[in-house]
Amino acid sequence: MQTNQLLLIFCGALLLLGLLAFFAGRSKATRLRSAGTAMFAQPDQYAWFTVLSTAGPAVVVSALGAFVLLLMGADIPTLYLLSASLVIAAIGLMASLNQVKPDFHARQAIERVIRMVLAGAALISIFTTFGILFSIISEALRFFQMHSFWEFITGTTWNPGASFLASAGRGDGSGAEFGSVPLFAGTFMITAIAMLVAVPIGLLSAIYMSEYAPRNVRTIAKPVLEVLAGIPTVVYGFFAAITVAPIIVNIAGFFGLDASYNNAVAPGVVMGIMIIPFISSLSDDVINSVPDSMRQGSLALGMTKGETIRDVVIPAALPGIISATLLGMSRALGETMIVVMAAGMRPNLTANPLEDMTTVTVRIVAALTGDQEFASAETLSAFALGLVLFAVTLTLNLVSVLMIRRFREKYRVNNL
Known part of the structure; x- marks a missing residue:
């Protein structure tokens, strides 16, 4: 019998046992209650x-057993595991029916189970x-056994071609260079361009929408703006390559500048457009959560609406705005x-955003989808890049948490 058939039978049997347990437990509790016994539930x-x-x-x-079997690679028939699970279910049914007594606090037991499920x-x-x-x-450690960590962090040339030839049996891979600086430079430049587009537009x-827009405008504008978050990134990619990139090239040519069709400005601008809904929606929710009493108190002191937004609302909502910005980043x-x-x-290591460049994530995809062996240095470099990118993201999050805490303390002191 196939595994999917066994799983179907197991689910059906467990469902029947559950129904039997429900009606048996309620029937026993109802009989005890009908006999005039005081029940705690x-x-x-x-x-x-x-x-x-x-x-x-x-x-x-059953879940733990399947996980252990997959982890250890043991060859235990699925029938035995599912049968043991059903036996345990039957034992649980009999034990729980025995617990249905007048002095048993079923509500507290259910709460404990729910707490355990949430903790799990x-x-x-x-x-x-x-x-x-x-x-x-x-x-990543396997990669750093092949190439120096310091050269990986500080190297300015990314040329894994020799590693690919070595994986194909043509050379020893000694000429491969894995300097990640150009990749991270491209990543940070495109991200910076995206944030320059997304943060002002999203925040404004x-x-x-939270302070000036009428209700009917808000009910239409906010859903339309959030539609941008549901557009597939492939569509954004087509838009950047076919529409935005030629426009950037034409504008640069008008000013006498040379621009590549694979420049960093086009993906940065389109990426910023994609991030606008994240920053706008979260910032809108945070600004709306500022108590109206703070606005009314500011207006009562003679401040204009713009001054109230600048000096009262934005400082109060700034921790949430920072969080929204970091989420977009x-x-x-x-x-x-x-x-x-x-x-x-x-x-390409360059400070000119009109030249072509790539990012860390692109090289990760290229390394993991090529024809080279998994144990080759080029493939393992994807994990090294992912590890450094994870460290960078974690550092940004820690810095943001410290900034938010410091600003909250400063804002609390200034408003005492």
Whole structure:
């Protein structure tokens, strides 16, 4: 019998056991209550406790068993694992029915189960983060055993061609160069251009919609603006390559400047347009959360509406605005498709945004989708780039947290 058929049978059997547990638990609690016995919970609460005690352990055992089998590579038939889970479910059913007594607090037991489920969900997210970090670090260390970490961080030339030839059996890869400075320079330049576009437009639009726009305008403008967040990045890439890049080239030519069709301005501008909804929507929510009493107090002291926004509303909402800006920056740092289609894939260390350049994420995709072996230096360099990019993003987040805390303390002191 195939695995999918076994899983279907297991789910059906577990569902039947759950229904049996629900009706059996409620029936027993109803009988006790009808006999005039004082109960600490409602019959339905006893029923749900019985269901959780029946299905919960079975699901946990089957999930953990499957995870352990995949992790250890053990060859244990799926039938045995699912059968053991159903046996545990039956044992849980009998044990929970035995717990349905007048002095049993079913509500508190359900609350404990819910607390455990929520804690488990939080732990899953934490363990997933550590798992991702562990996988990146382990592969990055293999790369740094082949090439110097210092040269990787400070090198100004990215030329892994010799490594590709070595993976094909043509050479020893000694001429490969993995200097990541051009990649990070391109990443930061395109991100900076995107933020120069997104932050002013996003923040000003948020101020308008929260402070000036009539209700009917706001109900139309905000959803239309947020539609930009749902457009696929491939569409943005086409727009950057076909429409924006030629416009940038023509404008540069009008001023006597040479511009490549794969320049950094086009993807930066389009990426900024893509980020506008993130900054605008979050900033709008933060500005709306500022108490109206602060606005009214400022106006009562004779300040104009513009002065109130500048001196009262924006300082109060600044921590949230900073968070929205950093969220948009993280989105820009990790963007790939727009840069692939509009900026190209050539590492180029330059301060001229009109020249072509690439980003870290583009090289990661190129390294992991090529024809070279997985153990080659070029492929492993993707994990090294990912590790450094993760460190950069983490540093930005830590700096933002410190800035937000410091500003909150300063703002609190100034308003005492």
